Amino acid sequence: MSRISALRLGVLILLALLPTLACRQAEQTTTTPPPAPPVAAPSPAVLPFRVSGIELGKAVGADKRVTAPSSSFAPSDTIYASVVTEGASSAVTLVARWTYQDGQLVNEETQSIAPSGAAVTEFHIAKPDGWPAGGYQVEVIANGTSAGKRAFQVQ
Numbered sequence: 001m002s003r004i005s006a007l008r009l010g011v012l013i014l015l016a017l018l019p020t021l022a023c024r025q026a027e028q029t030t031t032t033p034p035p036a037p038p039v040a041a042p043s044p045a046v047l048p049f050r051v052s053g054i055e056l057g058k059a060v061g062a063d064k065r066v067t068a069p070s071s072s073f074a075p076s077d078t079i080y081a082s083v084v085t086e087g088a089s090s091a092v093t094l095v096a097r098w099t100y101q102d103g104q105l106v107n108e109e110t111q112s113i114a115p116s117g118a119a120v121t122e123f124h125i126a127k128p129d130g131w132p133a134g135g136y137q138v139e140v141i142a143n144g145t146s147a148g149k150r151a152f153q154v155q
Contacts, residue, residue, distance in 0.1 A: 049092055049115060051147035053084035054140050064122040071152045075130035079152065081138050083121045090114055095141040096123035101134045 057066030057080050058073065066082045073079055081096055092113050098106040107125045123138070131154040139149045 047087035049085065049087040049089035049142070051083060051140060051142050052086050053082075054138070054148050054150050055082040055084065056080065056138070056150050056152055057082075060122050060124075064120040071150070073131070073152060073154050075127075075133065075154055077131075077154075078124055078126040079131075079136075079138075080122060080124045081140070081150070083123065083140050083147075085113075085115055085119050085121070085142075086117070088116045093143055094121055097139045097141065098125050099137050099139070100132070101136070106136070 055066040
């Protein structure tokens with residue numbers, strides 16, 4: 001066999017095998033990827049902690065919410081403050097700072113809470129011999145930051 005004939009035969013064999021090789025390459029690249037793992041349902045959003053309300057009154061219920069709202073009290077009344085919060089935190093320090101007229105401190109109470117959602121914390125002050133008449137205020141402080149103030153009167 002001549003050199004040219006052998007070369008032609010080699011080219012013909014190569015041309016005959018080329019479609020087969022191309023199909024195999026296509027088969028290898030078109031395989032389907034494995035299925036994606038199932039996606040977990042998103043967890044409900046957890047709100048950051050915040051004080052959403054401060055209620056003043058003459059009585060509270062079992063849920064610590066003020067049941068008799070008021071901003072005016074008699075000298076013999078116990079004065080309640082319900083601090084309404086929302087959101088979650090592993091540790092919150094709430095302070096109720098009660099002051100009289102010119103800022104004179106009447107009482108300060110601290111409570112530590114770890115809310116996981118809506119919550120109510122109750123503070124109160126009482127004076128058996130009676131409160132002096134005048135203007136008062138309660139300030140609620142959460143982790144060292146003022147969360148709000150409520151003014152009230154004793155008459």
